[in-house]
Amino acid sequence: MTAPGSPASEAATYSRITWRLMPYLFACYILAYVNRMNVSFAQKELKLDLGMSNAVYGLGAGIFFIGYLFFQVPSNMALRRVGARRLLGPIMIVWGLVSAATMFATGATSFCILRFLLGAVESGFFPGVILYLTFWYTEKHRVRMVAIFSSAIPISGVLAGPLCGWILKHLNGVGHLAGWQWLFLVTGIPSSIAGLVTLFFLTDEPAEAHWLRQDEKDLVLARLDEEDRTKKGKGGHRLVDAFRSPAVWLLGLVFFGVIAGNYFIGFWLPKVISETLTKDPVAVGFLFAVSSVVTVIGMFFVGRHSDSTGERRWHFALSAIVAACAFAASAIPGIPGPVGFAALTLAYAGVLCAFAVFWSLPTALLSGAAAAAGIAWINSVGNLAGYASPHAVGAIQDRTHSMTLALLLMAAAMLTSALVSLYVTRRGERRA
Numbered sequence: 001m002t003a004p005g006s007p008a009s010e011a012a013t014y015s016r017i018t019w020r021l022m023p024y025l026f027a028c029y030i031l032a033y034v035n036r037m038n039v040s041f042a043q044k045e046l047k048l049d050l051g052m053s054n055a056v057y058g059l060g061a062g063i064f065f066i067g068y069l070f071f072q073v074p075s076n077m078a079l080r081r082v083g084a085r086r087l088l089g090p091i092m093i094v095w096g097l098v099s100a101a102t103m104f105a106t107g108a109t110s111f112c113i114l115r116f117l118l119g120a121v122e123s124g125f126f127p128g129v130i131l132y133l134t135f136w137y138t139e140k141h142r143v144r145m146v147a148i149f150s151s152a153i154p155i156s157g158v159l160a161g162p163l164c165g166w167i168l169k170h171l172n173g174v175g176h177l178a179g180w181q182w183l184f185l186v187t188g189i190p191s192s193i194a195g196l197v198t199l200f201f202l203t204d205e206p207a208e209a210h211w212l213r214q215d216e217k218d219l220v221l222a223r224l225d226e227e228d229r230t231k232k233g234k235g236g237h238r239l240v241d242a243f244r245s246p247a248v249w250l251l252g253l254v255f256f257g258v259i260a261g262n263y264f265i266g267f268w269l270p271k272v273i274s275e276t277l278t279k280d281p282v283a284v285g286f287l288f289a290v291s292s293v294v295t296v297i298g299m300f301f302v303g304r305h306s307d308s309t310g311e312r313r314w315h316f317a318l319s320a321i322v323a324a325c326a327f328a329a330s331a332i333p334g335i336p337g338p339v340g341f342a343a344l345t346l347a348y349a350g351v352l353c354a355f356a357v358f359w360s361l362p363t364a365l366l367s368g369a370a371a372a373a374g375i376a377w378i379n380s381v382g383n384l385a386g387y388a389s390p391h392a393v394g395a396i397q398d399r400t401h402s403m404t405l406a407l408l409l410m411a412a413a414m415l416t417s418a419l420v421s422l423y424v425t426r427r428g429e430r431r432a
């Protein structure tokens with residue numbers, strides 16, 4: 001029996017919290033990401049059946065993030081008042097229904113409207129979870145938790161790639177539905193079911209955790225209170241502080257570059273694979289899964305090393321620089337398909353390693369109402385790249401019939417993120 005408040009007791013308490021919360025949040029984010037990215041596997045069929053060009057497909061894929069932009073800040077503010085369980089559960093139920101309803105799209109207009117609605121509904125989930133983690137974990141633990149949560153992005157590729165490929169190949173024509181219609185239906189309904197489960201499973205805050213002993217609750221609350229007092233001493237606690245802080249706006253720009261690289265991979269890597277390696281949808285899905293597995297391994301080691309050293313700044317910047325170099329290498333004209341695929345896999349790993357470390361930067365600066373608004377606002381600004389990136393890439397492809405310029409654009413975006421991050425964190429690094 002460990003003594004209450006001892007390092008062993010503290011480690012055991014946080015381990016219990018992690019095993020209770022993180023597997024479930026991880027699974028929910030996989031569902032969210034699959035619903036967001038399933039269009040990338042169906043793009044060929046969608047363009048043929050709905051009569052869309054690359055640019056229009058990119059617009060429809062990216063317009064998700066316009067809806068995403070407007071509702072994140074109010075959603076995070078609402079989460080502080082009503083609790084994660086009562087906010088995230090209904091969000092999941094509705095986004096699952098909207099995603100499934102995409103099977104009824106009849107043209108570019110209806111496709112874009114449904115994608116916009118999906119973004120509007122889902123917008124509160126990711127920033128809500130990032131805020132929710134601050135109710136349980138201090139900065140000491142959060143990078144690893146965000147890395148675990150964010151690894152759902154590549155894991156969703158591991159699972160969704162083969163699944164989407166199988167659906168498109170084997171369910172096409174079943175019940176007089178196209179493969180892409182089955183894809184939206186099969187990937188949408190599980191999210192609604194998980195939303196119902198969330199209403200009963202999730203615990204809003206440590207004080208309400210019936211699965212923790214009282215001394216464990218007291219320990220977690222004490223650690224959070226200590227960190228909160230430290231942040232108050234540095235300012236940045238009120239709602240207005242989030243919007244008048246130059247660091248928040250610059251971190252939004254940094255996140256913009258990361259998201260641009262991420263959604264280039266998510267929306268366009270299946271197409272690159274089909275054009276350079278294989279046209280079999282099942283094989284495309286498995287190759288995407290291979291890229292995702294490599295990325296998960298990279299995220300694990302970078303997140304673990306960042307936590308063990310306590311260093312965040314250079315872990316982020318170097319990950320972004322690796323991604324920039326890999327994007328640039330993949331843009332070399334005439335590069336063999338397997339080499340290009342390897343370069344894009346490295347780019348994917350660099351992007352998501354940067355993604356996993358990124359959220360340690362704003363959560364270390366902000367608390368209280370400022371944290372709720374700041375996290376949501378940075379995520380909103382950054383996710384505008386989810387609209388701009390696929391739309392720009394589609395337009396570039398239509399005009400140049402090549403990915404070269406688009407890949408160089410992604411390299412520039414990741415390099416910019418690295419340099420701006422080093423600038424915005426330099427003072428905090430010196431104080432430390």
